[in-house]
Amino acid sequence: MAAADTKVGLPPTLDSKSAQPPFLDGTTRLYTAYTCPYAQRVWIALNYKGLQDKIQLVPINLGDKPAWYKDVYPPSKVPALEHNNEVKGESLDLLKYLDSHFEGPKLFPDDPAKKEFAEEMLAYAGTFGGAVLSHLKGGPESETIAGFDKLEVALSKFDDGPFFLGQFSAVDIAFAPFVERYQPLLLELKNYDITSGRPKLGTWIEELNKLDAYKQSKWDINELTSAFKKRVLGL
Numbered sequence: 001m002a003a004a005d006t007k008v009g010l011p012p013t014l015d016s017k018s019a020q021p022p023f024l025d026g027t028t029r030l031y032t033a034y035t036c037p038y039a040q041r042v043w044i045a046l047n048y049k050g051l052q053d054k055i056q057l058v059p060i061n062l063g064d065k066p067a068w069y070k071d072v073y074p075p076s077k078v079p080a081l082e083h084n085n086e087v088k089g090e091s092l093d094l095l096k097y098l099d100s101h102f103e104g105p106k107l108f109p110d111d112p113a114k115k116e117f118a119e120e121m122l123a124y125a126g127t128f129g130g131a132v133l134s135h136l137k138g139g140p141e142s143e144t145i146a147g148f149d150k151l152e153v154a155l156s157k158f159d160d161g162p163f164f165l166g167q168f169s170a171v172d173i174a175f176a177p178f179v180e181r182y183q184p185l186l187l188e189l190k191n192y193d194i195t196s197g198r199p200k201l202g203t204w205i206e207e208l209n210k211l212d213a214y215k216q217s218k219w220d221i222n223e224l225t226s227a228f229k230k231r232v233l234g235l
């Protein structure tokens with residue numbers, strides 16, 4: 001059975017043999033891949049904002065991409081959002097786009113101090129991912145330690161909730177798909193427990209896992225880590 005069919009109610013993944021869905025016909029579509037952490041960010045956001053009926057998921061098989069996809073979105077990456085006769089990409093930009101163009105609970109705060117911290121953390125998300133990846137690829141453990149220590153400190157900044165800005169926001173969405181994958185990978189490959197000595201991080205993970213918006217976006221973790229080991233680490 002194809003991976004995409006394992007979650008009831010989700011649209012099947014399209015591959016090189018699949019016909020292109022209608023394009024620029026006024027429907028809003030999120031071109032995605034169920035296993036991609038960047039695409040997962042946007043999926044969490046649309047779930048959180050309650051846009052499941054307003055934005056159609058179009059999952060793409062990245063290993064056997066339909067030829068028409070590069071005409072939809074020339075960088076040929078996921079996620080990409082078709083909306084208002086345009087197709088836009090880049091997960092973090094799409095979080096902002098969704099928040100400003102669609103209804104539903106806000107992903108970005110109005111409070112200036114939180115706004116500023118959100119930008120700082122979003123700018124750090126790529127560096128964080130790169131640091132842990134470098135360790136997983138054989139680099140020093142200090143990179144992973146520094147990265148997760150920074151998250152632990154960041155989680156202490158606002159005390160009106162267990163999330164980075166207190167309440168759930170785009171910052172949690174930016175980090176969650178990566179922490180989800182790195183936690184079991186670091187444990188298995190480096191015998192490194194990211195929550196040991198980091199109580200705030202442990203609580204953050206627990207609280208995330210109580211949110212339907214996040215739970216709906218989670219894929220089989222063994223499938224994710226096997227794919228990561230094969231594709232990224234060559235294991």
Ligand SMILES: N[C@@H](CCC(=O)N[C@@H](CS)C(=O)NCC(=O)O)C(=O)O
Nearest residue numbers: 036037038062077078079090091092
């Ligand atoms: N910076 C992009 C990264 C997106 C990205 O790299 N997506 C991967 C999948 S996880 C992709 O589509 N790669 C192209 C491919 O596999 O052909 C974002 O944040 O959206």
